[in-house]
Amino acid sequence: MSLKKKVSMTVNGVTVNAEIEPRRHLVDFLREDLHLKGPHLGCEQGACGACTVKVDGQIIRGCLFLTVQADGSVVETVEGLTKSGALADLQESFMRHNAMQCGFCSSGMLLAAAELIEKQPKASREEVREWISGNYCRCTGYHAIVDAIVDVLEARAKGQKIKPVVAHA
């Protein structure tokens, strides 16, 4: 049995070639092999959402996806999306509302929230709660997180931007 497979994928805009065991799930590959520490591992059974990353434009659970399955795909983590500015207003809003507490769940929350804003720009507060219920915050920061997301939805609807809490140099 051949234990290693060759894979090639684009991670945060960079082409990556590797030989990995089929059993290696995507977040272990991103963290251990590529040293990207944004995607976190919590439960490794799909319940907590800390491992959320984007593959081919949609969010997935990185612990329920094998690296071999990502062969030929475009993978984006919070690091890449921060750099591109895709999450900028959400990140400002999370800072404004102190919606992070310990920060462990924040990368997953941001990616999940970004897909909600894209797919359901008119989401109600209740729909935000339902959507984000797939991501656990062990510090129980949910209220501030929901506030932060709702603010971005409202700002987008009015064509406004979230004002930074601290002025950027």
Add this chain to the structure above:
Amino acid sequence: MKAAAFDYAKPTALSDALSLLEQGGDDARLIAGGQTLLATLNMRLSEPSILIDITDVAELKGISVVGNKLRIGALVTHTEIEDSDLVAKHAPLLKAAAPHIAHRAIRNLGTWGGSLAYGDPAAEWPACSLTLQATMVIHGPSGERKISAKDFFIDLYTTSLEPDEILVATEIPLATANQVFYFHELARRHGDYAVAGLAAVAEKQGSVLNNCVFTFFSVSSTPVMAVAAQDVVNGQVINDQVIAKAVEAAREEIDAIADITNSAAAKTHLIGVLLERGLKHLVV
């Protein structure tokens, strides 16, 4: 935890997938969305020697209208069903059910066929396919066979799918203009498995319902139709008396099974709660 080692193959033709499955025998597992399988591998509840990734097999993809049926390929994801205009038009029950399946990141990968083939009695698609009188299209070494959803779900996580067969697609009769649908589940957290759920369809004329199908899920070892309750309702003007009779019939006929946190009595109670809400919704 981490999965034990396994080999991995990614065929592009259905015939190759079937040969690999036959060669692999009991030690082979198909992977499509993998949203249940990967969790069981990570926990080492399952240790296959090879995963056969069928996501490149074109015959298993796509949603289309073929004649008077809506054909949903086994590889269609929960998200594709949630976002599909064809599904919204021809199978509104599925559109209503989709947002209840786990969370978006899981719906983006998890598949229609995977959920049906796994046969989890708490899952949404087995109950919906039963309610909509779907037909399963199955390929195996001896060719194609078709089987109704009614005969497909046999027991807990057990379907009539043979180990060397692959579920290719499902055919669902197109919704008619006078059909009304209801889907609801009671869960501790939105997206968790239901404590109890109901998928229902009926033909509505005024406030009279006919040809009702009420399928309860997460209350027994398979999704289960409340036939006696359907008989109570069929042909009747829906009023409080009919609702009370139907609730009584459903609670009587379904032998609810307890789960780790909910007693059989609680589930029996919830069957009635769901049916009452459903009937009121259907006649609005």
